[in-house]
Amino acid sequence: MAPEDVIASVVEDVAGQDVLPLLHVLKGKKNVSEFTIAEELKEEINTIRNKLYRLYDFNLVEFSRKKDQKKGWYIYYWTFVPSRIPRLLREIKKKKLVRLKEKLKSEQGSHFYECMNKCMRLTFDKAIDFEFKCPECGSLMNQEDNAKRVEHIISEIETLERDISVVEPEFIAEEEQDMMVEDEVKDIPNLKVKVVQKETKVKIKMPVKKTIKTKLPARKSKKR
Numbered sequence: 001m002a003p004e005d006v007i008a009s010v011v012e013d014v015a016g017q018d019v020l021p022l023l024h025v026l027k028g029k030k031n032v033s034e035f036t037i038a039e040e041l042k043e044e045i046n047t048i049r050n051k052l053y054r055l056y057d058f059n060l061v062e063f064s065r066k067k068d069q070k071k072g073w074y075i076y077y078w079t080f081v082p083s084r085i086p087r088l089l090r091e092i093k094k095k096k097l098v099r100l101k102e103k104l105k106s107e108q109g110s111h112f113y114e115c116m117n118k119c120m121r122l123t124f125d126k127a128i129d130f131e132f133k134c135p136e137c138g139s140l141m142n143q144e145d146n147a148k149r150v151e152h153i154i155s156e157i158e159t160l161e162r163d164i165s166v167v168e169p170e171f172i173a174e175e176e177q178d179m180m181v182e183d184e185v186k187d188i189p190n191l192k193v194k195v196v197q198k199e200t201k202v203k204i205k206m207p208v209k210k211t212i213k214t215k216l217p218a219r220k221s222k223k224r
């Protein structure tokens, strides 16, 4: 895949396909006003912000802001940061690897039945339910030799594992860079809310665990 296509596919995977036109506007530029983006894409400013925040969640954009002296509000200027792409690509590949391993397990763990007319493929249990007749066309379903399928999945798994291990070393330096960026940028309201939520969740969990621990021995001693 060409680098451009890799970027587009990663962005689509993490932030959604509807973000791609926005990505196109940002690419190759710096500090693009969100109002300029809204104008270019002919979309509401809130829609644009929603998309930008989705990209920001994955550190794919950075922003700076300036106060509009006349209106008194802040205007945000956005820049696309592709440095996170390799790391995200690795995460996507790791997820795909998990899915493929599950698929392999299922292929190796059961027999499959296929309609003579190829309209359906069912597991043994499902095929029994339909008395080995295709629910679509009524033709007989025969046990399928899935050796080729299994072989294909195994080779996909091997390729992915190789990809992931090759890309691995590049990230160490990159993750350090990302951490620096995260420390610098702290004033997006959305992010503050998220951090607060995470903290309160932890705080709530801690006392619950403690009370359970203290209650249990107390009950036992009463029974004795």
Ligand SMILES: [Zn+2]
Binding pocket: 115, 116, 117, 118, 119, 120, 134, 135, 136, 137, 138, 139
């Ligand atoms: Zn059929």
